[in-house]
Amino acid sequence: xxxxxxxxxxxTIRHSTAHLMAQAIKRVFTGKEIQFGIGPVIENGFYYxxxxxxxxxxxxxxxxxxxxxxxxKEKLPIERxxxxxxxxxxxxxxxxxxxxVELINELPLDTEISIYTQGEFTDLCKGxxxxxxxxxxxxxKLLNVAGAYWRGDEKRPMLQxxxxxxxxxxxxxxxxxxxxxxxxxxDHRKLGKELSLFLLDPVAPGSPFFMPKGAHIYNALVDxxxxxxxKFGYQEVITPQILESSLWKTSGHxxxxxxxxxxxxxxEKEYAVKPMNCPCHMLMYKHFKYSYRDLPMRxxxxxxxxxxxxxxxxxxxxxxxxxxxxxxxxxxQLDKIQSEISSLMEMFFTTxxxxxxxxxxxxxxxxxxxxxxxxxxxxxxxNALKSALEKSxxxxxxxEGDGAFYGPKIDVEVADAIKRYHQLGTIQLDFxxxxxxxLKFTNSKGEEEQPVVIHRALLGSLERFIGIFIEHVxxxxxxxxxxxxxxxxxxxxxxxxxxxxxxTKLTSLGLRITVDDRNESMGFKTRQIQKTKIPFxxxxxxxxxxxxxxxxxxxxxxxxxxxxxxxLIQRFLTLDQEKVPKELR
Numbered sequence: 317x318x319x320x321x322x323x324x325x326x327x328t329i330r331h332s333t334a335h336l337m338a339q340a341i342k343r344v345f346t347g348k349e350i351q352f353g354i355g356p357v358i359e360n361g362f363y364y365x366x367x368x369x370x371x372x373x374x375x376x377x378x379x380x381x382x383x384x385x386x387x388x389k390e391k392l393p394i395e396r397x398x399x400x401x402x403x404x405x406x407x408x409x410x411x412x413x414x415x416x417v418e419l420i421n422e423l424p425l426d427t428e429i430s431i432y433t434q435g436e437f438t439d440l441c442k443g444x445x446x447x448x449x450x451x452x453x454x455x456x457k458l459l460n461v462a463g464a465y466w467r468g469d470e471k472r473p474m475l476q477x478x479x480x481x482x483x484x485x486x487x488x489x490x491x492x493x494x495x496x497x498x499x500x501x502x503d504h505r506k507l508g509k510e511l512s513l514f515l516l517d518p519v520a521p522g523s524p525f526f527m528p529k530g531a532h533i534y535n536a537l538v539d540x541x542x543x544x545x546x547k548f549g550y551q552e553v554i555t556p557q558i559l560e561s562s563l564w565k566t567s568g569h570x571x572x573x574x575x576x577x578x579x580x581x582x583x584e585k586e587y588a589v590k591p592m593n594c595p596c597h598m599l600m601y602k603h604f605k606y607s608y609r610d611l612p613m614r615x616x617x618x619x620x621x622x623x624x625x626x627x628x629x630x631x632x633x634x635x636x637x638x639x640x641x642x643x644x645x646x647x648x649q650l651d652k653i654q655s656e657i658s659s660l661m662e663m664f665f666t667t668x669x670x671x672x673x674x675x676x677x678x679x680x681x682x683x684x685x686x687x688x689x690x691x692x693x694x695x696x697x698x699n700a701l702k703s704a705l706e707k708s709x710x711x712x713x714x715x716e717g718d719g720a721f722y723g724p725k726i727d728v729e730v731a732d733a734i735k736r737y738h739q740l741g742t743i744q745l746d747f748x749x750x751x752x753x754x755l756k757f758t759n760s761k762g763e764e765e766q767p768v769v770i771h772r773a774l775l776g777s778l779e780r781f782i783g784i785f786i787e788h789v790x791x792x793x794x795x796x797x798x799x800x801x802x803x804x805x806x807x808x809x810x811x812x813x814x815x816x817x818x819x820t821k822l823t824s825l826g827l828r829i830t831v832d833d834r835n836e837s838m839g840f841k842t843r844q845i846q847k848t849k850i851p852f853x854x855x856x857x858x859x860x861x862x863x864x865x866x867x868x869x870x871x872x873x874x875x876x877x878x879x880x881x882x883x884l885i886q887r888f889l890t891l892d893q894e895k896v897p898k899e900l901r
Contacts, residue, residue, distance in 0.1 A: 391450030522637030
């Protein structure tokens with residue numbers, strides 16, 4: 317036995333608590349056959365995959381949690397033992413833990429296997445763990461249960477994944493649970509349904525249907541990008557959806573990305589639905605001859621792309637199978653990269669701040685283990701990005717090994733309203749695709765030279781950005797992008813004609829205004845309109861008609877303000893101008 321004292325860092329606590337939960341599950345479901353999969357530590361907690369002929373319920377989670385607390389009070393020693401591979405296989409065969417046997421069988425023959433025992437429960441684990449269950453703090457909570465295929469393979473059995481959160485102290489736990497409550501209220505899937513923005517249907521997994529209001533947001537983002545493209549010198553192109561597999565073999569995606577692609581066949585040839593736009597842009601460049609005077613050439617593409625994501629990973633708008641990127645590829649000379657990166661960083665920061673994201677982090681991701689190209693080329697690419705970032709003046713962090721297979725990249729993360737970070741923009745430097753497609757331009761000496769390609773996305777997937785943006789603003793969109801900017805409410809039918817005349821005047825100016833003429837009380841209408849988070853509610857009664865004015869109430873405020881119609885128009889037009897950032901006006 318080896319009971320070496322270990323310091324209880326948070327990962328050790330979470331790992332020990334995962335075993336504690338598994339032991340409690342065995343006790344709660346005594347007599348049932350249970351197969352334990354894996355129980356890793358994750359951000360803010362852990363999960364354990366369980367195979368059991370019983371659907372674990374909310375009541376079960378409470379019972380398991382209470383049993384966990386009992387086991388802590390028992391102060392059971394946690395003992396570590398080393399076994400040979402064969403002894404470990406024999407042990408877990410005897411205890412009928414077949415998933416553990418599968419994991420052990422994949423290890424080299426001479427591997428020493430560690431197991432941990434606490435009371436009647438033994439589990440396979442490399443550790444470390446607490447010395448006893450009594451050392452484990454009671455600052456944990458079982459959250460929910462989700463389906464998960466064993467080892468992520470849909471051809472393998474479906475297990476129940478029990479998620480839990482765990483911290484050093486109860487105060488930290490309570491703070492996190494409060495955060496989760498906030499996140500639940502802001503969940504874009506919940507708000508998307510309440511605000512009639514989009515829907516998801518099993519007939520098309522991971523493929524959102526945008527309702528009229530959601531389509532307005534979507535198109536407003538495209539319009540925004542087209543405005544910013546004008547300042548930064550982009551040309552928009554349109555490319556096919558389905559292309560012969562030979563293109564993807566040339567680009568390298570067939571070897572590196574095939575498992576994430578959709579395929580079809582036509583006239584005995586294999587075709588792929590495009591998972592990205594870059595090979596199409598390489599092909600377009602290759603069809604013409606260019607000189608250094610034509611560069612940089614910036615192709616922007618709003619083409620729809622499709623990627624096969626396993627059904628268990630799909631999540632609202634943030635993880636889908638079909639989406640549109642605000643995608644672009646920049647063909648450029650190597651010695652012009654630094655100035656282009658500076659321009660891109662200006663473009664990124666202008667955009668993110670315009671959408672209300674002010675907490676921004678820049679990351680430089682270096683070569684991954686599975687990469688294309690030689691180390692000398694990667695050295696040139698990484699040094700070029702480092703130098704460009706240093707000259708741009710923006711602080712950045714290094715993320716070792718997180719680059720794309722064809723080149724290093726800059727990723728930009730933004731924090732939302734409750735301080736969750738989301739990676740949005742990316743700048744990827746690529747020497748590989750220009751070489752694969754044999755792209756050339758004539759330099760100032762009249763010689764042929766290979767351009768460098770910068771892959772660039774600013775918002776990233778429009779679907780994912782909409783999901784993040786919904787949660788950032790809590791569904792209360794800024795006036796300039798709101799699907800409905802104001803709703804006019806007559807106090808009674810006698811005021812309806814004035815309301816409709818005002819609506820016509822405002823909509824003729826390009827504003828999005830509706831009239832609520834439902835036969836309901838003012839109290840009912842007010843409550844319903846507040847739920848829709850429309851920026852302004854305009855109430856019209858005798859007093860307002862007499863003064864050619866409105867009683868305007870801004871969403872989130874309890875008091876109304878009387879404005880003349882002319883003053884209202886001026887305010888709305890000023891607010892609507894915010895669809896164009898100040899830097900672009």
